[in-house]
Amino acid sequence: MNILIVIFSLLVALEFFxxxxxxxxATLSNATSQVFNMSEADLNNKNVQLLFKNQGIYNGLIGLIILxxxxxxxxxxxxxxxxxxxxxxxxxxxxxxxxxxxxxxxxSGLAIITLFLIVFFR
Structure with missing residues (x-):
């Protein structure tokens, strides 16, 4: 497989991890607040924390599938x-x-680049 495809797909995996x-x-961290543009009050909501943790597992599994x-x-x-x-x-x-x-x-930026490489550099 093309080395660029491997590199970019691994970058996608890292992003999802x-x-x-x-x-x-790190649900309550400043980084989480900035990345998701959410206030500290929103992140302290137990329902939001539960939803985030559930969604985090999905994102981690996407990273594992890529690996x-x-x-x-x-x-x-x-x-x-x-x-x-x-x-x-x-x-x-x-x-x-x-x-x-x-x-x-x-x-999706890295995924778009990765898919482009897969399609056009076989």
Missing amino acids: YIMFLETF YANLYASNPKELLSIIMIYIILVGVYGSYSSGNKLIVIKQ
Whole structure:
């Protein structure tokens, strides 16, 4: 597999592990407040903390699937393509639902680059 595909897909995995860390382990941190543009009061809400921790597990599992695709999958490009499309669609939905057009770039930028590399550099 092309080394650029591996590098960019691993960067996507790292991004998702970082998001998992913020949501699951550092829910009340300043970094979490800044990344998700939420006030300290919002982050102290027990329901928000529960939702964040649940979402963090999903993001961590996406990172693990990307690692699996790179290390063990018999067809890594196919699996990575599916994951990157999923990440891009979630970013598009996030931009649409929040009204913040930059979310698609922030959340899906690396996935867009990775999918481009997979499609055009076989």
